[in-house]
Amino acid sequence: MFTRTAISILYEALAISPAVLLSGARQVGKSTLCLGQDREYRVFDDLSEREAALNDAIGYVVSLPKPVTLDEIQKVPEILEGIKIDIDKKRINGTFLLTGSANVLDMKKAKDTLAGRIIEIVMWPLSQKEINGKHEENIIDALFAHGISGIQATGISYDALLKAILSGGYPEIQKIESVRGRALWFNSYISTYVERDIRDVGELRDISAFIKFFNIIAPRSCGLLNKSDIASDAALTEPTINNYLSMLEMIYQISLLKAYSSNVSKRFIKSPKLYMTDSGVFCHLLGVTGLEELHESNHKGNIFETFVYSELLKHTSYSISQPSLFHYRTNDKKEIDFILEKGNKTIAIEVKASHTVKKEDFKHIADFQSKSTQKILGIVLYSGEHILPFGDEAGERYAVPLSVFF
Template identity: 65%
Template sequence: MYKRSVENILKEALEISPCVLLSGARQVGKSTLCLSLDREYRVFDNLTQREAAKYDPQGYIASLPKPIIIDEIQKVPEVIEGIKLAIDTNRVNGTFLLTGSANVLDMKKTKDTLAGRIVEIPMYPLSQKELHHKPNENIVDILFTKGVEGLSLEKKSYHKVMQAILNGGYPEILKIDTPRGKSLWFNAYISTYVERDIRDVGELRDISAFIRFFNIIAPRSCGLVNKSDLANEANLSEATVSNYLSMLEMIYQVSLLKPYTSNVSKRFIKSSKFFMNDSGLLSHLLGISSVEELMESKHKGEVVESFVYNELQKHIGYSLTQPKIYHYRTNDKKEIDFIIEKADKIFAIEVKSSQNIKKDAFKHIIDFQKKSDKEVVGIVLYAGEQRVSFGDEEHIRVGLPLSLFF
């Protein structure tokens, strides 16, 4: 069993708030973590519990022993009102620990957002740091407090790095040794959990159209969101595309990364960038089942970049620093994969899937450094094994191996 980076954050949240929502995709380990805590447990996957809660949400909540874990809260969002009333009647920190594989606070059926009564904590698939038993080593915090020199680099072979990217971070997939077994698990995950949760969060009249759309968007990971193109390719209306994307965000399967805008340039591309939230599931949807297939795939760059985004998302989500992350693209085709910003400090990060890099890999970072009035550290993440410097007297620019996530 892996110790999770979110565990200490969760315990602290329970000490300061009467209600805590631990939210994240199915099968990331929410229930396993919650069950390790010493408290009563109810799950809305159980039909009896679900029906009782829907019939009399206030009475159901009042009857529960406290403190309590309520699992899969998105299945009965009606109980939110009962939880609110219980907290207002007897406010005790740590009383309710809720889990959800859909963002219950955004759901239409939710009557009250529990403002002032709840702390929401995201939980992601396993990070490489968690897998390597370093759950408290946060790359983002290290970057902002110690700089690139503070990062510890784990030596990993190219093959092992690619295999980790291919696996992704779902705990159950890491127990399976064969490509066929992994494929069977991912197929079951989509049909059992993704389809079910989509039905929980919104009206879905045509499941076949949704699954077709889900397969169409996978090759677009790392690309700009163009709803018109998606609508044409999937033979759907733009309104339906917007609805499907919104629902996929609500069940934590995809993310839309906002563009960076500042006085650096007035010619920014304003579209968000689309990412699948797990490189293993993305690889499966692209039909990639081995390292050899990944290395030969035309989508190799997108899979590697998605992996980096997934890892950065985890580290930012669990960080003390809590910076913002964006993508950068201008009308004259200057592009930087990720901009991580906090106050007057920026880390501009480019991702390369190759094992070697040249100064040319930093060309758009160099342009950005010249234009920005903030401190900008340039990083190119690549599949090699060495830390290499490309900086000058004014700016830090460094190539770092992808193994820094391990």
């Protein structure tokens, strides 16, 4: 059993809000977390519960013992109206804990967003900190509070790093040691859960076209989103592409990272970058199953970057500092994988899969620092063992091992 970072956030949210939505992809551990609470528990996978709620949402909510957890809320988004009416009659914090494998607040059927009555918490697959029993450690908060002195390398082996990247963060996959077993689980996950949840959140007339689309966008993780190219390769219209992308975001399988822009330059690329949200699913869709395959893969750089993005996504989501996360790219091809920004503090992060780092690897970070009026901490994440300084009078720059995530 893994202790989840989201548990303390959940307790705090229930103490200050009448309703809390714990959303996230299937199999990330939402139900396990909620079943540990001393509350009435109902799940809308149960057909009778679902029919009762659909038939009379207001009466169903009134009849519930409270406080109550309502699991798989995306199956009955109409119930939000009944919850709103119940809260407005008697507002008691912690009354409703809702969970969903899709962002129900973005669904077309959810006419009322419970504005002012609900707090949403996104629960991601396990972070490496959670897997290693360090759920209270947050490297984003540490970096913004203390700079480079707030983090430390943990000295994991290169093979252990590759295995973690191949496995990703879903709790069940952590129990499976064999290559075949992992492949069977990922195949089942995609066919059983991803396809089913897609049907829950939107109109899907052609599941075969969607699966083809899903496999086409997978290799594009870490790339700029180009809808016309995807539409051409998938033989789909651009409106259909928009619909599929939106649905995949709603069930937390992909994430679109916004482009950074500021007064530094007007020559920024504005397109978002597309990322798979789990490196294990990403590797599976690429057909990369073993340590040697990952080490030799032409996609190795993108796989490492996807892994780092998934970790940054978890740490920023759970952080106290709550910085904004961007990618950086200019028209003259200066690129930085990630920019974290909060107030007057900025952190620029580049990802390298190699064991060594050279001064040249910091050139775009150094250029970014030279154009900014504020101090920017520059980091190149790599597969080595030690935190090494590469800065000068223009700014702080460090090579940082990927083991800081563990």
